[in-house]
Amino acid sequence: VGDDVIVLDASGKFVMPGGIDPHTHLAMDCMDFMSTQTVDDFFSGQAATLAGGTSMHVDFVTPVNGNLMAAFQAYQNKAKVSCMDYGFHMVITKLDDVVSRDMEIMVKEHCINSFKFFMAYKGALMASDDLLLEGLKRCKSLGALAMVHAENGDVVVEGQKKMIELGITGPEGHALSRPPVLEGEATARAIRLASFVNTPLYVVHVMSIDALEEVTKARKSGFIEMFNISQFCLLSINDTIVVLIYYLRILVIVGWVGLGYTSKDSAPKSPTPSPKSVMETDNVGIEERMHLVWDTMVESGQISATDYVRLTGTEWIFNIYPRKGAILAGSDADIIILNPNSSFEISSSSHHSRIDTNIYEGWRGKGKVEVTIAGGRVVWENDELKVVPGSGKYIEMPPFSYLFNGIEKADARHLSSLRALVKRSNS
Template identity: 35%
Template sequence: MSTLIRGGTVVNATGAVAADVLVQGEKIAALVAPGFEVQADTVIDATGKYVIPGGIDGHTHMEMPFGGTSSADTFETGTVAAAWGGTTTIIDFAVQAKGTSLLSTLDRWHGKADGNCAVDYGFHMIVSDVNDTSLKEMESCIDAGVNTFKMFMAYPGVFYATDGEILRAMQKARETGATIMMHAENGIAIDQLVAQALANGHTDPVQHGLTRPPELEGEATSRAIALAKVTGAPLYIVHLSASHALDAVTKARDTGQNVFAETCPQYLFLSLEDLAKPDFEGAKYVASPPLRPKEHQTELWRGLRTNDLSLVSTDHCPFCFKDQKELGRGDFSKIPNGMPGVEHRMDLLHQGVVRGELSLERWVEISSTTPARMFGLYPRKGVIAPGADADIVVYDPTAEQTLSAATHHMNVDYSAYEGMELTGKVDTVLSRGKVVVDGAGFHGGAGHGRFLGRDLNQYLI
């Protein structure tokens, strides 16, 4: 089966060129000069549109247990929503519970995802129990195609790791070439601030932000970087939200240290003001790290331009407002942490192009190419080139849309971006050569997505 995408502008991280794209089966077969006649079974008209590699969301949480409930998107509903938004690969997190093994955890997450995903997927591993056995099992995870290991400086009693435990895991990462991912917030200090706020009767959702100040994200980020320097391990800071943390990452990268960081759309477009919305509406915006005052947004956009921030993922972890976020009425510390976003990442980042914050090529780079390289999927993913998987998005840069829970496909009862008007919209999506989204609707289904065993981070020096 062959498909020709004709008349569009092919945009890779390295540049844009007018070209047609020939797909044979699941692979890109050729880029063809405009006007050159090629026969194909199906022709897609991309006139006036961009032809870009499918998005790669390197940070999602489908069916994630948290605080007595679970995130609302299953691997099926979440990957369907991803496809609607032009994301053709997700990398989710297998969550180790204390007292369990990494390999049994990975098996459980395979049981959740295998046969249920509409787009391709991989896993990171959350390490919450550092001991001789789990450190040894990191090697087996790498053999199984999972070579990124997330740890937490937050959530004492649940995921929290001591500096000594982090040091040991980093030593194993240095030995194996794996990358340690870090949730960098000072959880010990945060817990004290939370307890003090509640004791003083401060229970509204905005307190979630006020008790997790940006200075404590900056401190933890600096500490993680120091531990990585001592051990020589690669370090990847997840969901960076604050200029304080960005300053620490920038300084480390300027010295040549293998330190990388992502940010998320919510930190680029939303702020502490949203957390402060009255009548418990602010609960919709509770995530960790929290939304910051608006002045942080300017620094994050700068970080994306200068590559001090390497890419943008979503930290997609949706909890419905009704019956889930409402668990925290009267106690902000019980509001499930997480927000929906997997469907809108590509469109939101395109606003950076519209506003002059990002070049067209940088848009593709931070949403597809860099995650492919960072997480060992390039050149199979993240590029429009012969031999790559035919994960392709035909994108209309002039289409107008308004985001709303009434029209999104995520399994959650609110939109964090309700009423936001955007310029640019996904037109057609191919996943490994199959049209899964077009103007007629969704044509994919559970089981199309395949597990991706991943190579090591390609940016390590």
């Protein structure tokens, strides 16, 4: 170690790898299906992320008209202002020979190892069952992780019509239009299709007990899939804070390994919003998630600090360990210092997102990230950001993570059993 070093006092504090948020939407144009666009770009959103102790995120590339190549380049251009490391998932809205070829290019040339399918947003992003099935098969052949937004999109449309008829057009209408049974049904359907194909599945933002029960049942049966639960589960529709400690603990017991949070900051393009039938999903999350999980889970005694590190990082799932998620020689030096005795209060007046509201307004808790180091640079200290546009790097995520271990052997056993069955029936 040379003389040109920075000494940080971590006495009585936890030194741990920075978090990895696998589910963000920055600089996303949602005009095609929500009449909105996200207010945070890759610089402002990432600055907020670093202030919260997350040192890498994986954003969703959403193609227009299914053009994967153009979408990837467009998002790379958006990310030129990045101040932290990032990766990409790719959304699939149609699947033909061109898209299938481009999926292979994304995996082999750009190291994108995950593709997302929406089972909601009918008429815009929604994938039919046959598209989802073909997509699962294609993901398996490429060693890429299939991801699903699991809601019954057809029935959600009916729920939305009902809310409009009843005059329920506030934020509560969003939840009431899609009761838990619709998420549970779609989750079960996605799991069964993935099981039929025998490929890993990642169910994004699990929001209900119905969906959680389906995931838990699948995991107990030995079918491997990942899922993440949104911290919005910590809030109820009537603004009363409901800390779902019991249900979160269930996730830990069944082997909760994919903890990620949606951070979709939406705002109208025009200063004067036009009337709309579907409420926009304005919210925050990327800055708050590390503090909320510590406060609700570690501070309450439900999980250990070691569990916290495991749950707030997804490096194994996306095949980037030990570059990320580790404090080792040769790793990227993404490190945080968390003071378990320091208090925090969430407020729109002090958060670092451009959005002017915060659904966690007034939340007070313990366990504060006091220092964030990204790539060996101190970027958050003394409640001050020290970020530089363009300093973030695109992180390649190779295919065939550990989730694919044993799949070929399982397929071979299944094929052998089918042949044996045919042989017996013909004899």
